[in-house]
Structures are given as C-alpha cells and as structure tokens.
Amino acid sequence: xxxxxxxxxxxxxxxxxxxxxxxxxxxxxxxxxxxxxxxxxxxxxxxxxxxxxxxxxxxxxxxxxxxxxxxxxxxxxxxxxxxxxxxxxxxxxxxxxxxxxxxxxxxxxxxxxxxxxxxxxxxxxxxxxxxxxxxxxxxxxxxxxxxxxxxxxxxxxxxxxxxxxxxxxxxxxxxxxxxxxxxxxxxxxxxxxxxxxxxxxxxxxxxxxxxxxxxxxxxxxxxxxxxxxxxxxxxxxxxxxxxxxxxxxxxxxxxxxxxxxxxxxxxxxxxxxxxxxxxxxxxxxxxxxxxxxxxxxxxxxxxxxxxxxxxxxxxxxxxxxxxxxxxxxxxxxxxxxxxxxxxxxxxxxxxxxxxxxxxxxxxxxxxx
Numbered sequence: 001x002x003x004x005x006x007x008x009x010x011x012x013x014x015x016x017x018x019x020x021x022x023x024x025x026x027x028x029x030x031x032x033x034x035x036x037x038x039x040x041x042x043x044x045x046x047x048x049x050x051x052x053x054x055x056x057x058x059x060x061x062x063x064x065x066x067x068x069x070x071x072x073x074x075x076x077x078x079x080x081x082x083x084x085x086x087x088x089x090x091x092x093x094x095x096x097x098x099x100x101x102x103x104x105x106x107x108x109x110x111x112x113x114x115x116x117x118x119x120x121x122x123x124x125x126x127x128x129x130x131x132x133x134x135x136x137x138x139x140x141x142x143x144x145x146x147x148x149x150x151x152x153x154x155x156x157x158x159x160x161x162x163x164x165x166x167x168x169x170x171x172x173x174x175x176x177x178x179x180x181x182x183x184x185x186x187x188x189x190x191x192x193x194x195x196x197x198x199x200x201x202x203x204x205x206x207x208x209x210x211x212x213x214x215x216x217x218x219x220x221x222x223x224x225x226x227x228x229x230x231x232x233x234x235x236x237x238x239x240x241x242x243x244x245x246x247x248x249x250x251x252x253x254x255x256x257x258x259x260x261x262x263x264x265x266x267x268x269x270x271x272x273x274x275x276x277x278x279x280x281x282x283x284x285x286x287x288x289x290x291x292x293x294x295x296x297x298x299x300x301x302x303x304x305x306x307x308x309x310x311x312x313x314x315x316x317x318x319x320x321x322x323x324x325x326x327x328x329x330x331x332x333x334x335x336x337x338x339x340x341x342x343x344x345x346x347x348x349x350x351x352x353x354x355x356x357x358x359x360x361x362x363x364x365x366x367x368x
Contacts, residue, residue, distance in 0.1 A: 037094035040151050041078075042136045043113065044101035046071040051104070053078045054137045056144065056151055065148060067140045075116045093122045096155045098174075102133045102192070105206065105213035114181065114211065117174055125175035128158045131206045131213065134195030142198050154200075158191075168235060170205045170226070181211060184335045185322025192216050207316045214314050221307050227251040228268065228304070229319050236275060242295055246355075247275035255324045263346045264321065266308070268300075273356040289357065297351045304349045312343055321347075 038055050046052040054069040070081040079092070098117065100110060117123050143150055162171040170191040180188035187208055194203040204218035205225055217225060223237055227249065237246040249272040256265045274283065281288045311317065322338045333341075 038082075038092050039094055039155070040097040040099060041095065042099040042101075042132070042140070043075075043104055044136070045104050045107070049073070051075065052137070054140065055082070056140060057082075065144055067137060067144060069137055075113065091122065092120065095123055095127055097128045097130060097151070097158070099130045099132050099136055100190075101136065102131055102206075102213065102216075105131055105190075105208075109211040110213075111181075111211035114174070114178065118178060123174075125178070126173050128155070128162075128171065128173055129177050129190050130158070131190050131192045131216075132195065132200075133192060133203060133216075136195060139195045139198070139200060168226070169202045170222075180318075181208075184332070185317065185325070185338060186320045187316040187318050189318045192218075205318075207311070207314065207318055209314065209316050214316060215310070217307065217310075220303060224300070224304055224307055225318075227270070228253060237272070239296065239299055242292075242299060243278040244274060244292075244296070245276040246272040246296070248273060255321065257324055261325065261341050261345070263348065264324075265348045265350060266304075266321075267350045267352065268304070269352045269354075270300075271354045271356075286357075289355070293353050293355055296355075297353050300351045300353075301349050304351075305347075308347050308349065312345070312347070315339065315343060317342060 038057075040055060042054040044052045044054075050071045050073055052069060052071050053075070054067055056065050057068050058065065068082060070078050072078050072081060098113070100113070104110070117127070118125075140150065147153065158171050161169055162173075170189060172188070172190050177188050177190065180186045187210070189208060190206045190213075192203040192206045193200050204216050204222040206213050207215045207217065220239075223234055226232075226234055227237075228251070232251045232253070234249040235247065237249045238244075239246070249270060251271075252269045254267040254269070256267070257263070277283055281292050283289050283292060308319075311319070322333075322335075322342065325333050325338060
C-alpha cells in the first residue's frame, strides 16, 4: 500500500510539473532533414462546399518542385492530407503568404480563414494576405518550369513595397487585416492580383464589408486610395483625361466634421511636380501653369468624390472616417449609429495642390 502511495505521489508530481510548465509528454518531430516548410497557401472554392488548397513542394530544397493540391472541409485538415502525399513532414512556421481566390472572398467571406491563422501559434502575424483573380493553381503549374522560385519572387515583391512605402500598391499583413476587421469604425482591404495570359500583375485594391469582398477598385481610383489612406505617396500619378503625369506625389489629409455630424470636409494637400505633359498649354508660362493646377484640382476632387460616394453606397469605410467622430472625455459613438450616419453624410472633398514649376529642374542643370 505504501509503495502504491509513493508511486501515485511521484506520478502526480510529474503530472503537475508538466502541467505547470505547459510541456506535453509527446514531442514534435523537429529533425530538419525530415521536415519541409510551407511558404504559402493558395485557397479557392472546391466542390460541395470544400476548400481547395494548393502549395509548392519542396519549397526550399534544390529538388524538382511540384504543385500539390488538396480539397478539404476544414483548413487544418490540409496538413494531414499534404503529409500523406509527400515524403517529408510539413510545417507552417515559415509561411509567408496566404493567397485567396476572389470568388472565395466574395461568396464565402474569409472570417473563418483569418481566425484559423490567428489561433495557430506557428503562423506569424506578418504573413501577407493577397486576393487573386483567376486560376492561381493553373498559373503555378504553367510557370513552375520557367521560374522555380516563383513563390519567393512574389514574396520579395510584397516585402519591397511594404518596407519602402512606395505607395504603388496595397500591402497588408495578417496583423493589419485583423486590426481593421475587429476595430470599430473601419473595414479591411487587400491587394488584388490578376492572372492573364500566363502572367500575374497588380490589379487594384479589394474593399471588404466586414469579412466579405464587395468591390475591387482599380487604376485611377486605386491610386487615389493610396494617396488618401495607404502610404500617402505615389512615384507617379497619371491623369489621362488631362494628358499629364504627376511625379513624387505626397499627400497630407485633414478631416473636419460639423457638430451635427451631417457634413464632413475631407481636405487633401498635395505636393508634386509634372513629369510629363502632352497637352496644349504652355506650362512654362506661370498663368498657364496656375490654370492647369486648377484643372488637376477639379479632376481629382471629382474622381475622389465619386470614389467616396461609392464607398458610402457599399457601406464600407476603409478610410476609417468614423475615427474622426471620437472626442476626448466623451463616450464613443455606437458603431451601428455611425454606419447609419455614414450612409447619409454629406462628404465634401477639397484638394490644395502645390506643383513645383517646370523651370526648377532645368535651372538646376544649367547651374551645374
């Protein structure tokens, strides 16, 4: 009896030690030679409500790569399915990108996908989220022989634009998307890439209402969005209607709301220079340049007004305008009340444009 009591006491001490330290009696396989990291997952709609998930394996070794695809009911099933079809065990600890098909984002929403990523301690909050128009799996199959490091090149491009704040495209990681999704007075957005003729290119920005994709803004609208909210900088801003290209465009925004919360004035201050002009005005003439600045101002105000109106109609607030209703020492407005106000609010757009004279660049060259 004493022996049994001693054994029971020892076992309970061991159990308590394991429980307190959070260690399990089972260890995971961490032998490098037996593992292969998953660097990205591509998700699209499968048959009968399932999700089709694809990746490239092996991701980092010099062996011949191949595209592996599985259809699963639950995302966590895919790890087991992949492991049963590949000779190395797969780990998500090095995942860098999650690529989501447009149809999945529009029809199903991505809340459950985001929650799976957030609750997995192996997955970094820094992974990039991307929307793709077209068949990404087919694109991978076609390009793998031509470009072995396709996934790495795509990742490096996103990282470049994130780090350098280029303002040319939207770059959003999991942490940023989560913050926009779960914070009041905001709606998330993601970059969109289009697959066409065996090539992939940046298309624009996907706007979400909560977790569902509702609209994709492209070309001119997307560039305006970069100025208003994303990086507040564009290397170039073409305005085809005026036959002009603005360069090194930097913006600062200011928002004012009246006391009744019925009218908002959104002011955008722009500093830029003219990179190219193919119209008939003589821009070296100060008066012509001043008139042209007014034309640019009117064009931007009109286009931005239409873009913001579209956001109101879609009931999305990626510009986080609701944050400007918050005041010190006062109770925050209920989110539902803000949504109702936002739909009806009269939002006035105003641009103040400063364009460096064309003679500046020429005079500097002459003085060298």
